[in-house]
Structure formats: C-alpha cells, structure tokens
Amino acid sequence: MTRTEYEFSVKRKDDRGNVRYSRYMVPKDRISTVLEGLIYITENLDQTLSVRYSCRMEICGSCGMEINGKPKMACSTIASKLGTDKIRIEPLKHYDVVKDLVVDIDPFFEKYREGLPYIIRDDDGNYASELKQTPEEFKEYEKYSMCIKCGLCLDACPIVGTDPDYIGPAAMAGVLRYNLDSRDQGSKYRLEIINGEEGTSRCHFVGECSEACPKGVDPSFAIQLLRSQGLKHEIGKIFRRE
Ligand code: SF4
Ligand code: FES
Structure with a gap:
C-alpha cells in the first residue's frame, strides 16, 4: 500500500x-x-x-x-x-x-409496518377540507419523521441480535412519530402493540441505536417516551374498566 x-x-x-x-x-x-x-x-x-x-x-x-x-x-x-x-x-x-x-431488508420493513406507521382516524375520513396542522404541532413529531429507513439502528441494537422478534428501534420511532401527530387518532392501537412482549419492555436503553442513526432520530429517546405513553394507556384502561 x-x-x-x-x-x-x-x-x-x-x-x-x-x-x-x-x-x-x-x-x-x-x-x-x-x-x-x-x-x-x-x-x-x-x-x-x-x-x-x-x-x-x-x-x-x-x-x-x-x-x-x-x-x-x-x-x-x-x-x-x-x-x-x-x-x-x-x-x-x-x-x-x-x-x-x-x-435482505424485508424483515426491517415488516417490523416497521407492525407499528401501524400511518394516520389512523376514528371517523369516516370524509372532510370538507384537509386536516390542518400548525407549525408547532408539526414540530412535535418532526424529529421522528426524519427516519430514512436505513436500518443502521437494527445493526447497532444488541437486543435485535438476541431476539429477532423484537419490534426494534426504527419501528418504535415510527410509532411515536404517528402518536405525536395531531391529525392521528390511532395511538390506542399502536400502544397495545408496543406494550406487548416484543415492545418497549425489551429495550435496555443502551443507546447504541441513537448513536448509529445518521439522521438524529434518536430512537432510544423515542422508546423512553413510548414507555411513558404506554403506561398512561394501561392506567387509562383500568379506569375505563377495559
Ligand atoms: S438509524 Fe435512524 S434513520 Fe436509520 S432506520 Fe434507524 S431511526 Fe431510521
Ligand atoms: S445512497 Fe442513498 S442513503 Fe446512501
């Protein structure tokens, strides 16, 4: 050389x-x-x-x-x-x-889809005009919308290495992105998924995913926020006797 x-x-x-x-x-x-x-x-x-x-x-x-x-x-x-x-x-x-x-990136996208990464509405979806959103409301989820689905965070995640069924950091950042969207009404469905066995409870908060992420999405922090959302969701179910 x-x-x-x-x-x-x-x-x-x-x-x-x-x-x-x-x-x-x-x-x-x-x-x-x-x-x-x-x-x-x-x-x-x-x-x-x-x-x-x-x-x-x-x-x-x-x-x-x-x-x-x-x-x-x-x-x-x-x-x-x-x-x-x-x-x-x-x-x-x-x-x-x-x-x-x-x-083979297919398993990555299968996991991503598990988190229902799209706007969900409880109404019939027929509106006289588009669903408006203020710049402040957009800021709430902007960081998590920067994901380019590169899959680096799954490479970095030690849990993915031992548990291939773990939903993983990218999919959970996607869950938070839609849960924080003011137009969405589907967080109750997504939180049921990430509160399951292969959801947020599997994360050890090592933070390697956030270090690897080239777009500053910070999936590790997203998972922490989701844990809090998930806990509130479960407490709400108790009060609603679901
Ligand atoms: S590393 Fe970042 S940009 Fe890439 S898939 Fe994960 S969260 Fe998305
Ligand atoms: S070639 Fe598109 S992200 Fe590198």
Whole structure:
C-alpha cells in the first residue's frame, strides 16, 4: 500500500454461502466517500462485487453497511476522515446477506409496518377540507419523521441480535412519530402493540441505536417516551374498566 491509496477489505459472500475478504487498492485522488470507493472498485477492479445504493446523498437509506466495525451510510462517510488508510467493509449485522454487501431488508420493513406507521382516524375520513396542522404541532413529531429507513439502528441494537422478534428501534420511532401527530387518532392501537412482549419492555436503553442513526432520530429517546405513553394507556384502561 502506498500513501496515495486506500486499502479496501470487503467481506464477501457467494451464492454457496462461502465467506471471504477481498482486498482492493483504491487511489485516494479518485474518491471522497466510501461509497465512491466501492463504486470505483465495481467499475475498475471487480464487477462481481455487489453493493446497494441509489441517491448518494443520505436520503434513500440504501447504502448502510459496517465501516471499520461501525454501522454507517457509505455515501456520507468521508474516507479521509476515518483516520486510517485501511477500510474494512462488512454487510450490516442482524440481517441475512443476499450477496456481499447487499442484505435482505424485508424483515426491517415488516417490523416497521407492525407499528401501524400511518394516520389512523376514528371517523369516516370524509372532510370538507384537509386536516390542518400548525407549525408547532408539526414540530412535535418532526424529529421522528426524519427516519430514512436505513436500518443502521437494527445493526447497532444488541437486543435485535438476541431476539429477532423484537419490534426494534426504527419501528418504535415510527410509532411515536404517528402518536405525536395531531391529525392521528390511532395511538390506542399502536400502544397495545408496543406494550406487548416484543415492545418497549425489551429495550435496555443502551443507546447504541441513537448513536448509529445518521439522521438524529434518536430512537432510544423515542422508546423512553413510548414507555411513558404506554403506561398512561394501561392506567387509562383500568379506569375505563377495559
Ligand atoms: S431511526 Fe435512524 S438509524 Fe434507524 S432506520 Fe431510521 S434513520 Fe436509520
Ligand atoms: S445512497 Fe442513498 S442513503 Fe446512501
């Protein structure tokens, strides 16, 4: 390795499940981000390497991977800021690998859907005009609406690693996002779900999910707020004799 190159070491998995690391030398003056390094590899060194990406600007959520042991978005990770010329790339933990750096994201979205991530109304939904919301009301849930469904928080979560049925940090941040929406009337349904066995009670508040989140969603704090909402919900049921 010369001082003008990065050494990419990429974990690979082939169709037969064989795992190995492939080493590639990438010229520093040709790339800025880690994703650009991987694209350089696929275009110039090895067309068989599989990488998933789209927007290249931390919006689509598709380029999550482990970079030197930490879950990160490859498109927003600047190679020169890693503090080393050796860059180890691995697929996200806690997901099945389809090939190389491409993981099966379907279970993530199945969990996300479990939290009913949409506006629920008790009325018939026929209104003379749109449901209005003030800027202050929007601010209540804005932070939790920034999630790009990248799945990094599931990689970071130690509970997901031992309990695949745990709803997980992203889905619960999604639950809070809709529970805090002034137009929504569905929190009573969502709180039943997150008060269940695989909901907030499984979280140990390690906070790794919030550290990994590239968009500042802070799922760990969301889960704490949900615990409080969930407790009020259960107390309310006692008073209503449900
Ligand atoms: S909460 Fe953050 S880390 Fe988790 S999926 Fe959303 S954006 Fe990604
Ligand atoms: S390529 Fe879209 S988030 Fe990285």
